[in-house]
Each structure stands twice: as C-alpha cells, then as structure tokens.
Amino acid sequence: MYPIVKQFHVILVIISIAFFQIRYWRFQVMGKPSQTWLKILPHGIDTLLLLTGLWVAIISGFTPMNSPWLMVKLLALLVYIGFGALAMKKSGGLQFFSYLLASLTVIYMISVAMNKAIWPF
Structure with missing residues (x-):
C-alpha cells in the first residue's frame, strides 16, 4: 500500500506546483481574468496532498x-x-x-x- 499512496502523493505534489505556477503567471503576470475552476481546484488538490502526506507518514511511521x-x-x-x-x-x-x-x-x-x-x- 505504501508505494501506491506515496506515488499518489508525489503526483499531487507535481499537480499542485503546476497549478501554483499557472495561476501566478496567468493571473498576476499575463493579466488574464480569473476562472472559477482555477481558483477552486487547487484547494481540493492541496487538501488531497495534505491527506496523502498524512497517510504516508502514518504508514511509514514518520x-x-x-x-x-x-x-x-x-x-x-x-x-x-x-x-x-x-x-x-x-x-x-x-x-x-x-x-x-x-x-x-x-x-x-x-x-x-x-x-x-x-x-x-
């Protein structure tokens, strides 16, 4: 179970970083209007990221x-x-x-x- 949860956590890290970069460059630098899904989805991903991190820590004993x-x-x-x-x-x-x-x-x-x-x- 550990390898699957850890891999899912790593995938969520990559997605979370990508969303942060996209949101920053799209909204702050390019001045594009905010889209609701780009404001809401990262919070869901970050919540899953935190939960999988907790799960990995529990499984591994850290x-x-x-x-x-x-x-x-x-x-x-x-x-x-x-x-x-x-x-x-x-x-x-x-x-x-x-x-x-x-x-x-x-x-x-x-x-x-x-x-x-x-x-x-």
Missing part, C-alpha cells in the same frame, strides 16, 4: 517528533503557504519576490523529502 526533517518540511509548508498567498494577492516587487520565495521553498521541501535531511543540499 512523525515530526521522531523525524526532524518532517518537522522542518511542515514548517516550510507554512512558509510556502504564506509566500504563496502574498504572491497571489500583492502587486509589484513584493508580489514577484513572494513568488520567488514560494518557489524556492517548494524546491527546499522536495529536497528535504527526498533526502530525509534538514539541510539536503
């Missing part, structure tokens, strides 16, 4: 207490959410800077998950 890398990844998730929200709501230089930091935070989270290390570089 907890934030016995796996420091998981605690750091969860904290980085909160940072990503914050920067992502700023990137979608603010304008000008702060908007792009927030987008850039959100994107770098995602890269960091992926590296942490793949290497199971707090400083994976």
